[in-house]
Amino acid sequence: MNSSTKQKLDIQKAESSRIGQVDFNNLTFGSTFSDHMFECDYKDGEWQNPTIKPYGPLTISPGAKVFHYGQAVFEGMKAYKDDDGKVWLFRPEENFNRINKSSKRMAIPEFPKDIFFEALTELVKIDKEWVKKGLGNSLYIRPFVMATQVGVSASPSTEYKFMILMSPAQAYYTGDVKVEIAEHYSRSANGGVGAAKAAGNYGAQFFPTNLAREKGFQQVIWTDASKHEYLEEAGTMNVFFRVNDTLLTAPISDRILDGVTRKSVIALAKRDNITVEERPVSVSEIVEAAKNGNLKEIFGAGTAAVISPVSAFSYHDTVYDLEHQDNGFAMRFKKELMDIQHNRSEDPFGWRYEVL
């Protein structure tokens, strides 16, 4: 275990803010960064010098292991501002636990909880103006860790950098998405790193996702790599299938990310007495349900888009359309989740975390 001796957080404030240059009504997701970032280095066996400083470039050797061996993990979470100007996080402990779980699988030393929470809350406080009011507006928060030791030999790094960047995100409605069910490519293997938010899992999906896009589908729903018989998850979302009034979703395994939105949807559904089955969901049963009219909805669940209804899926060159349900499960969970996140409703599960 790493030293948990609390280190003093050094805070270096930017001389001026860039916020005036930002058009908050025209944000491209993930491309604008707030004034400050957090940085902490692992060296000589411990995490050192936690620092909040102005957002800016790094100086890093081209021999750093992250460039060569993809030894890197990340998280994605959001801060929300309520109508009174209070700022909230949503289940941040889940993200903290998950980044350390991801790190472990990638042979990266775990990060201390006290530094994580102090850095996270201080950073959000310092850049609180970057969190805008309004349902759906948020400040996207990206903690990540990368291997910084210089060396082009394939072995774990002895040095790492933990960082947090923040990027304002708009309420966005991209419309319902069309998805392709994977029949050839795959996202992860049994015994692989699919359950970790490892950097390389994402780059690996770009090519097959491009192929799907060329055919008119925005996302791929991955299936098991062995036989492509079972539905797993999408690129950055877990996936739910509503067959009549039952909600189906793949169980968590070492191939699937244990999504915070997924587990929140399951909790909401159970509270509302909706039957949820976490079990292998076969492509054939979903195709069958689509054919006989029992398939009512498919939707993705993830931090970035909260809930994304699926309007069509393709399998074996056939496209199966789904009617949009204004009062379906997807829209209902989306509203329930967003209301909790933005402090517009009760918080029966204790998911909100007040920053200031």
Added chain:
Amino acid sequence: MNSSTKQKLDIQKAESSRIGQVDFNNLTFGSTFSDHMFECDYKDGEWQNPTIKPYGPLTISPGAKVFHYGQAVFEGMKAYKDDDGKVWLFRPEENFNRINKSSKRMAIPEFPKDIFFEALTELVKIDKEWVKKGLGNSLYIRPFVMATQVGVSASPSTEYKFMILMSPAQAYYTGDVKVEIAEHYSRSANGGVGAAKAAGNYGAQFFPTNLAREKGFQQVIWTDASKHEYLEEAGTMNVFFRVNDTLLTAPISDRILDGVTRKSVIALAKRDNITVEERPVSVSEIVEAAKNGNLKEIFGAGTAAVISPVSAFSYHDTVYDLEHQDNGFAMRFKKELMDIQHNRSEDPFGWRYEVL
């Protein structure tokens, strides 16, 4: 396709060389870099400003996609100096083709051949003092590509950096290696990126390899992710099994790297009338052959160590020892390959490539 309009290579020489500070008899693989490096950026749809410059740090945004999504690939090759002082590469066209194959799978634009070869040969010429004479000494060459566009949204980068670093490597003899056959973890999935030299494939192996090390095994031999029934390859080496006088090795697939050393060993074996079977090799047949004395050798084949004899493998908690064969296939192919690489023998296959 990318523009293939030849761009002029800009060469900026270092003011002085660091070579005097390097102890060439005490090199740690991959940790010392030569005086110069190559850099070329992809922007606005083309590769631009190919430049050789002094080795040094990069200035890069912490939001660059390589840190978050592992969109990066690499190659590994070597330059050798013969006794007359001539410098050679070994089958460089294979590495060039492979990096573009890897790039394609990772949605990275391909790199133009003319710039690759000009940069590679100029770089080796400029740093020729870093290639030392002597069988086994070499200059390890690391071409790589990384996604540099700033943005924390999971989609392919629009900007990339192609680089080449070079690192002097010593003749090294690490002794025979003990390996563990993977029974739980896996390296790659059907339809995944195992056949690409994608950065994330390597970081993903560190944790299970650490577990094997703790048990006294230096490397893992990966098996198919579905059932762990078939032997695939090691972390940075393809693997050969000699059963009596037949050489067995896994066929190339989308899970396995198409190694240059592997295909060279196969060519040498065929020339020498050794039967080579490229076919799925089951764990059970190798265990069986080990038990009844027909398993004569196991060895890894890869650029870094050329050929690595295996002295023992573990499976189902049993360790199977292999006697070292001074006159076995492993040592024979190692000598044949190194003699060709260092211009100490004929080159019947036309594998050598003269740099200067």
